[in-house]
Amino acid sequence: INYLRPDLxxxxxxxxxxxxxxxxxxxxxxxxxxIAKHLPGRTD
Incomplete structure (x- = not known):
């Protein structure tokens, strides 16, 4: 599957x-x- 943000x-x-x-x-x-800013690749 293609995602718009594959880095997530x-x-x-x-x-x-x-x-x-x-x-x-x-x-x-x-x-x-x-908190989310400290978790690269995760969204808030």
């Missing part, structure tokens, strides 16, 4: 990404757009 990651988060999300959420709270 699809599927479940890796264990490293999940740990980073938890850490950033404890620091930033529910600022998901800011």
């Amino acid at each position: 990651k699809r599927g479940s988060f890796s264990s490293q990404e999940a740990a980073l999300i938890i850490e950033l959420h404890s620091i930033l709270g529910n600022k998901w757009a800011q």
Whole structure:
């Protein structure tokens, strides 16, 4: 399948990404757009 943005990651988060999300959420709270900036290839 062709995607408009083939650089986007699809599927479940890796264990490293999940740990980073938890850490950033404890620091930033529910600022998901800011958290997403730390996850290359993922959208907000």
